[in-house]
Amino acid sequence: MTALGDVIEIDDRTVLVLGQELDVEHDQPDVANALVHRAGETLVLVDTGVTTEFRGALREATALVGPWSRALVLTTHGHLDHVGNNDLADELGDAEGGGGGGGGPAEHYVPALDVDQMLDPAAYWVRSFERIAGLAPLPAPPVLVAREVVSLFQPMRPFCATTRTYEERPPEQIRIGPVRFTGWTFADGAVRVLRSQGHCAGHVIVHLRDCGVLHLSDEGNGPCGAMADADQLKIQTVLGAVALLFEAGEAELLTDGHTFAVRSGAEARSYLEGLLEQAAVLREIALGLTGESRQVRPGEFTARYAEAVAELGVGGANPNAMFTAMTAANQLRELGLRPESGDIDALWSRPALANLAPPPPPLPAPPGSI
Template identity: 75%
Template sequence: MTALGDSIGIDGATVLVLGQELAVERGQPDVANALVHRTGDTLVLVDTGVTDAFRAALREAADRVGPWSRALVLTTHGHPDHIGNNDLADELGVPVEHFVPARDLDQMRDPAAYWARAFERIAAPEPGPAPAEAAEQLLSLFRPLRPFGATTRTYEERPLERIRIGSLRFTGWTFADGAVRVLRSQGHCAGHVIVHLRDCGVLHLSDEGNGPCGAMADADQLKIQTVLGAVALLFEEGRAALLTDGHTFTVRRGAEVVSYLDGLLEQATALQEAALGLTGESGRARPGAFTARYAQSAAELGVSGANPNAMFTALMAVNQLRELGLRPESGDPDAPWSRPRPRLHDPAPPDG
């Protein structure tokens, strides 16, 4: 059993600081794991989590991997459990650079609007707060929430680089003379990146491996599955040795990583097959009823995300309907979804 702020020492210069799971009923925010690494005289922080207790754990881990005389803070994406302590960059007392994904700036500036948009897409199983109110209630758990510091810039202000690792080609950005590689993935949400630490062989997947189906409105299922396959190949080729992520409180190694990632891909295909069966021959479903049956299918398949609960299952269900090619017939949250029929021929233009 782990507790918030516990850590796993990877080597003398690298520590994984462990977060915690979401428990809304207890007023507990989820807190993402963070990587603390030193390369040369540079301290590297990958995500900063949230809560004052986690901030203190990050400072302790930074002292543990020292000494360092400059710092690099890397944000993998804009969700509140990853960015709450980003202003820690201003308190390190050394020259520091902090980078965030440009495509996540809007949600970082206005997280309430981002989460309200997410909740507007789902049909609640029972009467509850309006989407905007639900978003505010959720975000109230994430305190302090300080996503920006004095030195914050976007990755995209730097020239995009072609990065080759083994047989794979990525685009992204390198730091510390190539010891730190930030690779664009953009599956879990619009701006998501993953991070490869060359010297210790760690690949930090952050939230791309949260489950077989992305939950957020800006998730891209194809990109999630593509990055899982690419990372599995990096481990098969020996180009990465250790896998860490945002919400699994462990470090995976070697062949175990390939099996784990293959399992996520197998779950994705099995869950989509189950969802297809739930829509029947008509290819039509109401989200409320579909979500309940989808949750049952997910449980039978042993599928769970990083924070398994009814809210995220409902978000996943809506994305799964879209993956099947269905579209809502109106703007009502529980309006039927159906599959548009392709037309073989455009209608003939009117005479004259």
């Protein structure tokens, strides 16, 4: 059993600080794992979780990685469980870094595409819950459910005095062994922030060159994305690219936002390949549930899809009925189905291609006609 704030020591300059699972019934927010790493004289903090208790654990972890003189805080994406303590960057900028002395304001970077949800998380979650109003029963209207979810994640301080977006820096073409990414490098190339954008619109992953850690954050939260701005193709593409890094020996250790583990070598490859296989199986199941029918009753589809997910045991991080319904909605869209109207109980259907075909060309006029 792990507890919030427990630490896994990776090496003498890198630790993984463990978060906790979501428990809505007991008003417990999920808290994402955070990486604390020292690259030369730079303290690197990847995500900050949420809650005062986790903030204290992060602060203690900064003393475990050796002396540092400047600090860099990197946000992988804008979800509440990753950003609540981002203003810790202000404290780190004024701190005496493990005996090395403060180095002025800490740098803090966030993905530009996630700034809106960080400014207004309730609106982001309303959008997510409105999509599933006809797929699964909600305990209250989407607006109220969203408010309840957001209220769990307190205190919420996603910005600090020096927050900037990654996109303000020139984009770089980053080659790691056989794989090419776009992104940004820090600490003389020891820290690589790589665009992935699958779990949500702005998502990035982080590669720590000197210790071989690849932090997947939430790109590995199950085989299929749940959020309204998730991109299934990008999720599977980044999982495949990361698996290739491990095959090539360019990454040695895999960490992520929610599984409370450090995976190495063959174990990491097997884990990544397992996610890709699960994604293929679930897509096949979803296709089988829709069959050749042009119309689908979304509630019935979601119930049967949930049964398949439970039977396979592939619910991903923080499995619950609402997240499963969100994933089901994404599966329907991946198969080309859309709601026929804005009604809650509207049928989902594929376009009737026969009705979209252009009319046949007119027959040629008979000879001699005008």
